[in-house]
Amino acid sequence: xxxxxxxxxxxxxxxxxxxxxxxxxxxxxxxxxxxxxxxxxxxxxxxxxxxxxxxxxxxxxxxxxxxxxxxxxxxxxxxxxxxxxxxxxxxxxxxxxxxxxxx
Amino acid sequence: xxxxxxxxxxxxxxxxxxxxxxxxxxxxxxxxxxxxxxxxxxxxxxxxxxxxxxxxxxxxxxxxxxxxxxxxxxxxxxxxxxxxxxxxxxxxxxxxxxxxxxx
DNA sequence: TGCATATATGTCATATTTGACATACACTTA
DNA sequence: TAAGTGTATGTCAAATATGACATATATGCA
Numbered sequence: 001x002x003x004x005x006x007x008x009x010x011x012x013x014x015x016x017x018x019x020x021x022x023x024x025x026x027x028x029x030x031x032x033x034x035x036x037x038x039x040x041x042x043x044x045x046x047x048x049x050x051x052x053x054x055x056x057x058x059x060x061x062x063x064x065x066x067x068x069x070x071x072x073x074x075x076x077x078x079x080x081x082x083x084x085x086x087x088x089x090x091x092x093x094x095x096x097x098x099x100x101x102x103x
Numbered sequence: 104x105x106x107x108x109x110x111x112x113x114x115x116x117x118x119x120x121x122x123x124x125x126x127x128x129x130x131x132x133x134x135x136x137x138x139x140x141x142x143x144x145x146x147x148x149x150x151x152x153x154x155x156x157x158x159x160x161x162x163x164x165x166x167x168x169x170x171x172x173x174x175x176x177x178x179x180x181x182x183x184x185x186x187x188x189x190x191x192x193x194x195x196x197x198x199x200x201x202x203x204x205x206x
Numbered sequence: 207t208g209c210a211t212a213t214a215t216g217t218c219a220t221a222t223t224t225g226a227c228a229t230a231c232a233c234t235t236a
Numbered sequence: 237t238a239a240g241t242g243t244a245t246g247t248c249a250a251a252t253a254t255g256a257c258a259t260a261t262a263t264g265c266a
Contacts, residue, residue: 161255165255166254166255166256167254167255167256167257169255169256169257169258170253170254170255170256180252180253180254181253181254182252182253182254184253185253185254
């Protein structure tokens with residue numbers, strides 16, 4: 001993994017693998033994180049395109065501004081389930097999600 | 104929603120929405136469930152293609168046979184996170200997952 | 207029939223994720 | 237400068253998902 005990418009993840013609460021050791025990140029773990037980050041990006045993009053601020057979007061999905069911020073920051077404490085629910089709430093289709101995973 | 108589909112979900116622990124009322128299933132909720140079920144199917148398919156039984160696969164992902172069964176049954180108690188981790192463990196790529204979501 | 211293998215279902219203590227809240231930070235504009 | 241707006245970060249009790257376990261069911265085969 002590139003040094004720059006590693007640094008980025010460390011700050012977001014990602015403790016991957018048993019040893020929380022970024023040197024031992026398996027390819028699957030990296031893919032898993034990459035996909036979440038991809039969804040994060042799509043979420044932020046979509047929210048902004050809909051001209052919603054984090055507070056209003058949080059209300060829309062019955063969550064909180066802080067959690068929206070964490071979603072968009074690619075925080076490790078956010079599940080795929082929440083990301084996907086959020087994207088669907090913004091009107092994303094299955095096709096959109098399939099695309100978003102890989103962006 | 105079709106009657107047949109509704110019946111199927113009811114048996115798998117899906118209590119959707121506040122009222123657990125299948126008559127009030129929003130399109131987003133339905134999409135959410137559909138996607139999980141799609142991943143379930145792909146998972147089962149991939150596992151069998153790799154000639155693993157549920158016990159051995161459970162060991163591979165450090166889980167249990169019962170949870171693998173629940174994953175493949177499309178149980179409501181299974182998260183996207185676990186489904187995706189499992190698929191990645193079977194060698195699925197981001198592309199594969201993007202496809203699997205929509206099958 | 208009994209035995210082996212594979213899968214399904216239910217329960218539960220533990221682990222993780224959640225929304226809520228407080229508060230900090232960044233930026234604009236008056 | 238202060239006030240307003242939007243976003244980020246940390247904490248925590250409650251909600252949800254988890255692996256482990258027991259047990260049930262199904263199928264094949266001696």
